[in-house]
Amino acid sequence: MDPLLAFGFWAYVLTVAGVYAVFVLGLQVQLGDAGLLNFGHVAFMAVGAYATGLMITNGVPMLIAIPCAVALAALFGVLIGLPTLRLRGDFFAIVTIAAGEILRIIIQNRQDETGGTLGLRRASGSWRETNNTILDWFSGRGIELDRRVPLLVITWVVAVLVALLLRHIGRSPWRRALRAVRENEDAAAAVGKPVFNLKLQALALGAAIAGISGVLFTLLQTSLYPENFEPIVTFIGFSILILGGIGSYFGVVVGSIIIAFIISGVRFLDFPLEADKVAALRYVVVGLLIMGMMAFRPQGIFGKREELHLDG
Amino acid sequence: MDELLQTTINGLASGSIYALGAVGLSLVYAILKLVNFAHGDFMTLGGYAAFVVNVTWGLPLVVSVLGALVVVAALGLLTEAAIWRPMRERGAGVMQLLLLSLGFSFVLRNLILFAWGGETRTLRVDNTSSYDLGIVRISLLQVIVIVVSAVAMVAVALLLRRTYVGKSMRALSDSFALAEVSGINTRRVVTYTWILGGGLAGLAGFLATIFTVLTPQTGWVLLLGIFAAIILGGIGDPFGALVGGLTLGLVQEWSTMVFAPTYKEAVGFAILILALLFRPNGLLGHATRTG
Amino acid sequence: MAESSPTILEVDDLRRHYGGVRAVDGASFTVQRGSITSLIGPNGAGKTTAFNLLTGFARPDTGRVVFEGSDVAGHRSDRVARRGMVRTFQLTRVLGKMRVIENVMLAAQQQPGERFVTAFLPTRWRSREEEIRHEAAAVLEQVGLSEKAEDYAATLSGGQRKLLELARALMARPRLLMLDEPMAGVNPTLGREILASLDRLRHETGLTVMFIEHDMDVVMDISDEVIVMGEGRVITQGTPDAVRSDQRVIDAYLSGGSGHE
Numbered sequence: 001m002d003p004l005l006a007f008g009f010w011a012y013v014l015t016v017a018g019v020y021a022v023f024v025l026g027l028q029v030q031l032g033d034a035g036l037l038n039f040g041h042v043a044f045m046a047v048g049a050y051a052t053g054l055m056i057t058n059g060v061p062m063l064i065a066i067p068c069a070v071a072l073a074a075l076f077g078v079l080i081g082l083p084t085l086r087l088r089g090d091f092f093a094i095v096t097i098a099a100g101e102i103l104r105i106i107i108q109n110r111q112d113e114t115g116g117t118l119g120l121r122r123a124s125g126s127w128r129e130t131n132n133t134i135l136d137w138f139s140g141r142g143i144e145l146d147r148r149v150p151l152l153v154i155t156w157v158v159a160v161l162v163a164l165l166l167r168h169i170g171r172s173p174w175r176r177a178l179r180a181v182r183e184n185e186d187a188a189a190a191v192g193k194p195v196f197n198l199k200l201q202a203l204a205l206g207a208a209i210a211g212i213s214g215v216l217f218t219l220l221q222t223s224l225y226p227e228n229f230e231p232i233v234t235f236i237g238f239s240i241l242i243l244g245g246i247g248s249y250f251g252v253v254v255g256s257i258i259i260a261f262i263i264s265g266v267r268f269l270d271f272p273l274e275a276d277k278v279a280a281l282r283y284v285v286v287g288l289l290i291m292g293m294m295a296f297r298p299q300g301i302f303g304k305r306e307e308l309h310l311d312g
Numbered sequence: 313m314d315e316l317l318q319t320t321i322n323g324l325a326s327g328s329i330y331a332l333g334a335v336g337l338s339l340v341y342a343i344l345k346l347v348n349f350a351h352g353d354f355m356t357l358g359g360y361a362a363f364v365v366n367v368t369w370g371l372p373l374v375v376s377v378l379g380a381l382v383v384v385a386a387l388g389l390l391t392e393a394a395i396w397r398p399m400r401e402r403g404a405g406v407m408q409l410l411l412l413s414l415g416f417s418f419v420l421r422n423l424i425l426f427a428w429g430g431e432t433r434t435l436r437v438d439n440t441s442s443y444d445l446g447i448v449r450i451s452l453l454q455v456i457v458i459v460v461s462a463v464a465m466v467a468v469a470l471l472l473r474r475t476y477v478g479k480s481m482r483a484l485s486d487s488f489a490l491a492e493v494s495g496i497n498t499r500r501v502v503t504y505t506w507i508l509g510g511g512l513a514g515l516a517g518f519l520a521t522i523f524t525v526l527t528p529q530t531g532w533v534l535l536l537g538i539f540a541a542i543i544l545g546g547i548g549d550p551f552g553a554l555v556g557g558l559t560l561g562l563v564q565e566w567s568t569m570v571f572a573p574t575y576k577e578a579v580g581f582a583i584l585i586l587a588l589l590f591r592p593n594g595l596l597g598h599a600t601r602t603g
Numbered sequence: 604m605a606e607s608s609p610t611i612l613e614v615d616d617l618r619r620h621y622g623g624v625r626a627v628d629g630a631s632f633t634v635q636r637g638s639i640t641s642l643i644g645p646n647g648a649g650k651t652t653a654f655n656l657l658t659g660f661a662r663p664d665t666g667r668v669v670f671e672g673s674d675v676a677g678h679r680s681d682r683v684a685r686r687g688m689v690r691t692f693q694l695t696r697v698l699g700k701m702r703v704i705e706n707v708m709l710a711a712q713q714q715p716g717e718r719f720v721t722a723f724l725p726t727r728w729r730s731r732e733e734e735i736r737h738e739a740a741a742v743l744e745q746v747g748l749s750e751k752a753e754d755y756a757a758t759l760s761g762g763q764r765k766l767l768e769l770a771r772a773l774m775a776r777p778r779l780l781m782l783d784e785p786m787a788g789v790n791p792t793l794g795r796e797i798l799a800s801l802d803r804l805r806h807e808t809g810l811t812v813m814f815i816e817h818d819m820d821v822v823m824d825i826s827d828e829v830i831v832m833g834e835g836r837v838i839t840q841g842t843p844d845a846v847r848s849d850q851r852v853i854d855a856y857l858s859g860g861s862g863h864e
């Protein structure tokens with residue numbers, strides 16, 4: 001089969017890209033706006049995903065579980081931020097990655113509740129039935145959709161809504177204060193800006209957005225495994241951010257599609273190589289992209305060089 | 313008591329590997345202000361270099377150590393010439409270099425995966441012998457790891473304190489600009505830094521390989537623990553990195569007396585977080601004047 | 604009521620040691636409301652450290668900092684600023700990645716849109732934002748930076764950065780404005796103009812100004828009161844004429860001049 005015609009496959013790749021886009025929009029708020037180098041971002045996604053999955057598998061209706069999961073992710077952000085936001089930038093990065101790893105190890109070990117390495121099955125609950133209902137509704141009107149289309153649409157609607165929301169508050173005095181904090185905390189404090197609270201708010205907002213990506217991830221994958229939330233996910237997020245441009249919400253969207261294509265998409269192109277060698281080369285390309293961007297265009301494709309702050 | 317002694321020995325061995333990795337990373341950071349996210353993968357490459365020498369070529373284990381040292385030191389120098397020096401000359405910031413090294417870690421790790429595949433590899437080493445010391449058992453591998461690390465640490469300490477190169481390195485770590493003005497050949501010192509830091513990474517990779525198994529992920533997985541060791545010891549202080557590494561190894565192994573061993577790593581990271589909150593300048597650090 | 608007291612700031616036995624260095628070693632002084640008070644002393648006298656301790660950028664070991672009737676010693680810097688004590692820095696901290704006008708607008712107080720939840724509701728902050736923009740333009744005019752308003756602050760020269768810091772501090776509508784060497788690097792004519800406008804401001808709005816300065820002509824010319832520090836303590840406080848003829852001050856300048864701020 002010609003891979004370029006395999007619609008279902010491309011729908012899957014684009015859905016993955018959408019989940020990443022939401023995930024990285026959270027990072028954008030933290031790094032691009034507040035200058036917080038959060039290397040443990042995947043933990044907030046894990047909270048969103050596992051909170052959804054655990055509530056749904058324990059009988060909580062999906063429409064209640066989802067907002068609760070997002071709120072829990074934000075709360076987790078506050079919890080991490082309260083003791084650590086006063087630390088130096090590079091220490092903060094290490095602490096967040098450590099906190100994320102602690103959470104993942106706990107999830108892995110609490111097999112009775114989370115399924116551990118065996119996975120949390122049917123974490124998306126009745127989503128499959130809901131999806132079928134949607135498909136039936138369309139086919140009743142003579143439109144035959146691929147079974148992956150509804151989630152693809154939902155994911156990108158969410159991604160665009162989150163991006164619009166961020167752009168909406170992007171012009172606010174709140175974000176101006178946040179950018180001041182990012183660049184020089186003393187300067188912001190000297191004119192009365194509550195530095196600590198602003199950073200905490202940005203961290204929690206980014207965490208909530210990552211929580212949303214965790215919810216979408218759960219719907220996409222239906223089963224959750226601890227290895228879905230290894231630090232590498234955060235770093236793929238950073239590649240997207242760097243590629244699209246730190247500070248640019250639109251850049252996140254484009255970066256997500258490019259990276260998702262490289263990581264998931266090239267699987268379908270025909271290389272005369274074994275599968276794991278191709279897998280390795282994909283990440284070599286991602287790494288080279290990060291390096292090339294950092295060396296020659298640190299503001300990314302869409303970022304503004306004048307507003308880029310990478311000295312923190 | 314037996315259990316305490318046994319876990320102490322285990323902790324010293326695994327702590328030695330953290331410490332070796334940490335001292336190398338710490339040196340590079342202190343002198344070049346580079347938070348090198350590829351350091352773990354430097355270690356991995358050392359492991360594979362040893363694997364090639366020892367298994368593919370069938371040479372003795374001792375020769376394979378040399379292979380690890382030389383290859384990783386050479387990689388350090390190569391990246392210095394190709395990446396880090398040009399970037400420094402263009403005035404790149406700390407975070408820019410950090411993210412660049414993150415990209416390089418992707419490249420290196422996956423090139424290793426590409427070249428050798430994902431299978432676990434082992435060196436031709438006696439991994440069954442152990443000595444019964446009455447109340448505790450110590451394996452031959454643990455003896456090798458602890459002794460080799462101790463010798464390497466003493467050598468590094470002597471080098472830093474007694475030799476001209478070592479003293480120049482310390483001068484550079486205080487102030488690169490000042491050292492340059494005072495007539496130190498900074499370029500040469502940077503070269504030695506990469507040889508030493510890379511060599512230590514190669515050695516740490518070799519020891520990690522014989523102590524556990526070798527996969528393309530070996531060093532990357534150890535990296536967070538190595539960062540933890542550096543922060544525990546106080547950033548930029550090679551002696552502190554040694555203390556931090558040993559502390560981390562010991563605490564992780566001791567924790568197995570209380571928690572399931574699968575929580576070992578989590579305990580290490582928890583210690584890191586607590587240390588940062590209560591002793592942000594490291595276990596040995598002193599408060600400094602700010603503002 | 605404290606607000607109407609003639610003393611706006613009362614500092615009592617302020618101390619801060621760094622390792623073995625007694626940067627500020629029992630400093631006490633007062634600042635009168637509506638005055639221009641200068642803080643002088645040889646290098647290493649502890650002037651900048653004193654500023655840091657007063658404005659919350661460093662924690663005093665002991666001592667009281669009574670600002671408008673309440674002790675703010677050890678309070679966080681942003682809280683001190685919101686109370687009305689606003690400082691500039693000797694080494695300027697302009698926000699280079701933001702435009703000049705944004706730097707100034709940032710400092711405005713009472714902008715509800717700076718709160719997280721309100722930020723989502725532009726109707727609640729847009730009109731105030733317009734006011735702020737006009738006010739910021741006026742302040743920039745006052746310091747002579749109008750033409751630079753839309754430039755990124757990183758493009759400013761050293762002297763212009765000093766002026767931008769001053770503009771930002773003024774924009775915060777302080778009751779006590781603390782300037783750390785505001786004239787350093789600024790064109791002297793412009794410097795004089797700005798001092799004159801500060802003088803005008805205090806008559807119009809009751810602003811109190813405290814500043815660290817090395818140019819004795821400027822100090823003696825404009826100050827109502829001069830505080831002299833040496834080796835972490837206050838040597839004397841008085842009118843420019845009284846201070847000028849004080850033998851202890853002359854001694855301090857002759858023996859001092861070494862060490863660091």
